[in-house]
Amino acid sequence: MMRRPTDILGYCQPLAIHPGGTTELKISSNGPATCDIGIFRVICADIDPNGPGAEFEQQEWCAHPDVEIFHQPINAGSYALSLKTPEIDWSVPFEFTAYLWPTCVDGGLQTVLSWGGLEVGINRQGRLYAKYGSDEVCCSTALLERRWIKICLSVNPQTHRMFLSYERQTRPGMLSEADRAVGDLDRKHLVPGDNAPLILAASGTGDKDATGTRLSSTRHHFNGKIDSPAIWQQKTAICEWDFSLNQSGNTACDTGMQGCDLVLVNGPMRAATGHRWKGDTESWVHHPDQYSAIHFHDDDLTDCHWKTTRKIEIPADARSGYYIARMTTSQCTSDVAFFVSERAEQNSDKKTAGKTEAADILFIAPTATYLSYANTHIKFDSHNTENLYEAPMVISEEEMYLNEHRELGLSHYDTHSDNSGVVHVSERRPMLNMKPGLYTFNYVNDTHIIKWLEAKNFRYEVATDRELHEHGAALLSRYRVIITASHPEYYSTPMWDAVHEFQEHGGRHLYLGGNGFYWRIGWSENMPGVVENRRGNSGVRTWEGEPGEHYLASTGEPGGLWRSSGRAPQSLVGVGFSSTLFVRSTYYKRTTASFDKRVSFIFDGVEDEKIGDFGYRGGGAVGLEIDRFDVHLGSQHDAIVVATSHGIDKGGLLSGEEFITTTRALDGDQNGLVRADMVIFATQGNGAVWSVGSIAWPTSMTWNDCDNNVSKITENVLKRFCDPAPV
Template sequence: MDKKIVGYADEISVAPGERIRFMVSCEPEISRYRAEFVRLLSGDTQPDGPGYRDEPLPGAAIGEHAGRRQAVHAGAFGIVPHHRVFEGLESLSLQVTVYPTLPEARRACVLSKTDPAAGAGFALWCDPREGMVLALGDGDGGMRELATGRPLIAKEWYLVQATCDAESGEVRISQRLLESYARDTSTGSARTRLEGEVALSCDAPLLVAAHSRERSRRGRPIPELVFNGRVERPVVASRRLDEAELETLRYGPLPAALRPALCVALDFSREIDSDDIVDISPNRVHGELVNLPIRAVRGSSWTGEEMNFRHAPEHYAAVHFLEDALYDCEWESDFELVVPEGTRSGFYAAKLTSGDQEDHIPFFVRPPRGRASAPLVLIAPTASYMAYANWRSSMENEHGELDYNHLAEIFPEDRYLNLRPELGNSMYDHHADGTGVCYSSRLRPILNFRPKHGSLWQLSADMHLVDWLESNDIAYDVLTDEDMHADGVECLRRYRCVMTCTHPEYYSTPMWNALYAYTQGGGRLMYLGGNGFYWRVAFRDDKPGAMEMRRAEDGSRSWIAEPGEYYMAFTGELGGMWWRCGGAPQYLVGNGFVAQGFDFSSYYRRNSDSFDPRAAFVFEGVGPEELIGNFGLIGGGAAGIELDAFNRHYGTPPHALNLASSEKHTDSYLHVNEDVGHMYLPIGGLDDPAVRADMVFFETPNGGAVFSTGSIGWCSALFHRRYDNNVSRITRNVLDRFLDAAPFDDGGG
């Protein structure tokens, strides 16, 4: 059955009294749908699972709404508003440096200021056969074109210049490969003499990397034929500049003599941590970037001398535009909720139904601001949900075709996503031009951020833990990663115990600092997942719902950041693995990522440390020889999918206890590549003792403690025999002790 209703919300975490808006799009056959608000209690609908359960959110109205289709306009581009400096243009010079990444695919627009209906304005195109093309309005609904006739080579820098001189009627265009290769045939130029009029002026905005014929509901040009690749320093002048004059405009300050001739000179090396486009011409016609093209990328003058864009912004004067980037769908809101006072904190969703169609738009209700309503808080890993948002590479090949190399089911959500590239990518995917996806956003439908999702991953796997808390009547609050990012340790200090979900992989610096300060201040942390605290991410205050990450230097990477592009544009921080940024997960929680495999899960066996009296509370009711978690809903065991191990070298505290370890993982479990070196050539699987999850416990200063399971599969075992099992027992033993005010002995006397 195809999915026909999807939506998203403007907020991810709301407190009672706060407003959240919902945006919905329906296929034409859905004329009406019902919207209700539910608390999510359980979400795994596979045959052996606990099933789906929800309950109505008390006091929230149920609505009936008309279905409508809302469009998505993907494509990252730049927009500079129309300005009087463009009025009355008769002659023209254009200069821009470009690095096409997909020039062979189709015609793409590098620069445009056109009114296609009137046949007015000018544009620069990159054409697969004709190379760079200058297009000038003919004043009669058409455009006259002049092309170099030489296709550009992908991933090479070209200086592109074009002029039109009203007096002589001469039009020129040139493209010059900036690298000096022998036998280059991609440099070229063309000139012609105009026959008839040109109309260069129109009141359309100047677009960088896109063309447009229509405007969106908000009045913004809808991008089409978006250029994939990098663009540096576009300059528009109102007279024909000669070669020598043009040369002086490429870098650095603008020569005073040319200033009167300039319309705009856009310097992308300025304000890299924003969406701003800065015009350094005297006219100051500043613009903005739309849909998060990539900033802090190497420009044509990058040499390798500097790796940090903040140290040499002039080396990072380019912006990487992309046809399939998306920040905000900008749909009209269909309904909203003001969270009723007294609503319990938890996982919630707007549940949309129409006939056999259904969609859930999840959100989280936090406790009233400044308060805790339970001694336990569960952190919804919304940063990791965003990193995995609309993960395509789990099911699509490089051509965007549905493609599995193992037995698997394709769910309606997968098919919906596959048919709609405009819904954007996850941070595991590549853009159409092969560039790794380093930004994500939650202001779009996220098809894998749903309870009941067939592949138990992130939210759908975390519902096992929610089910356990709900079924065992354990009181808990919920805060999200974004709450922790914004509020810091203050929002955690109100709790005796903080609990993670199954896969809290992506952490910003404020999030990391909050959690560390919490454990150091006597807090108790239960890390019930795997591959946690692995990648560093960044948020930007003026870009709500967006997140940045660079797969830099090392790690188990679905793509690899380009040289010199390890620093995040949002904050200027070094991106990549937390281990490489000063805070390995072992230092925070005692264990860290060592291996992953996606077939079968295994079990833990107790180590001698588990008989240490300090850990007696963990194993109450668990026999000394008992295998722990040789059952579970993900791969059949509690130790599986992604595994974290104890490691002093990476920062596991010296007094930490390695309570239990998993063993006998299948050969599909490969050791992470960051540990590979001359001395250690991992083999993975059955024969590699380093492929294991370690259950770790240690006390922290001021009476706090940390307990870590180091496995994504752990929570999938909680439900076994209706919660009567040793994974559930250990989790409960630890929780009960962690909720007890009695301080842990930190050895401080």
């Protein structure tokens, strides 16, 4: 029986598709059923009856009635799988060795190595064990969490004995024996390894799929790091996996004699400090030998691998924008978001498709940010959430479901079950807070901009972060104006560079948000739809990365804040993150400089002293997260601050990177850095940038049917920016 939206879940692969392309809708239900599938363009996803009004435009080009749906499982948890089964002489003694850094020894059974009947792992008492056929040995002491050990299993079929031992590593290169166990082998046991796949960090309970690169099901996932696993026979490395190689890939290289490379499933964390890490480097690029570990988690997920329910073919003349596939049964409705995105001009694209020339305006849907927040569990897992929002947590049905169904994958704001931070998020899974609904941060708020653009009859197109990353300035160059959204927080280097290049070649840029251009991310080249993020030593974070693990495995660049890499957001858009302001939003007032005739057009038709003392988020246009101007952080010397926030009280909290020593007076009542600045500056070739510095700005634009001073100011700037005359 289907009664709730969570009874039907789905995702589109790919998340964004260009006009004329095809995306595959993959649906799972809690039991066999039929549903109708309709496609809608999203004008406004805000379902609040006291909001601006939800608005969805049904598309006639796609309708699928009576579609049969069924349950599709998710196999979460990362592991490494041999592409080719190693071959050894089972009648001759052999050894398995590895370094381990376990992170969860008081949980369930965990498998480190599984190879047919051969198994090494950690039992429910936290002790190291090994099985060989029906024989088992187990150490007597429980392992310690987050301490390196070196393990060795030695099997001697000739003496019918096996030895299991481990040593503790106190410092790199310093080992002391900790425990050992000896057992007899049953002389009648079967040879365990023939043709069975070798698996690290899980046990396989199913077969390989058609590609041979994953198993249909796994269990007993290991939480923690594995470093330098190897199989030895007669003092020769049969297999010796070196995880310091191919860090950006999803295979692990076997440097032994058989070349039995491992494929990494569900995105375990690469570029992890290994047992040789001495603390004298933070870069796996510069010292790869010290990054010889992979961190596996039992709740990693990069791809649900669901079967396709329906292919959705996007007409070549379809408008780019926010879309949903709406699944409807007699008792419930559930939405799946996808995007129709512009991309850089292709030979076969618009001219042959008969589309008119591009609009002046491109809205960039910040899908990297949507992915980073997708399926967040902070209301359940992060103790500071209520304090930050200054109100008891209000939990939706979707959030309840996510709490109990961790297999749907985590957000960049979550920690894994072993308390380590989540570095990978994926679009290949249902995302329950990236669609119309009660979770308004980011996706829903951004559709206020779409609603406003429609209400004001601007011609615009939409591209997502992924296309910005892939096509860069070639995508942007055919537009006069780009609009970045309420919260474009996560940016890769190609994305940043594309926006900067656009600005410096005469492009005009409206930044209608706050806390933008904040974290440097990497899009994985080997795991489609996966975004990598590292939490460094600064910034508003719900977890902090381990020392030495702040560099992106996907790119080799420093992760963390752009500000920590010498590119504070101020250097791109004039303002950068200063504070959170999740309650009691406020307003702006014009500065004296705003009356300069070069910029006074911004306020044409606006007589009010207070700008944005209204809105759907906290009652003002200055709210949620806010940015400030600072030439010391890269703001342009010739930029003009045309308005600044007023009335922020204790609800404004200065971000950690904005102060150095422990201190008092960090709230908006007392600290002048807790503010939003509205800034405009010129760039080369008649380009210009206008930034509002507040996430709550767009949700004031739609106030009073888009008839208000925030709307008027935005309209003034957008019209002026669309005019080719110099700003």
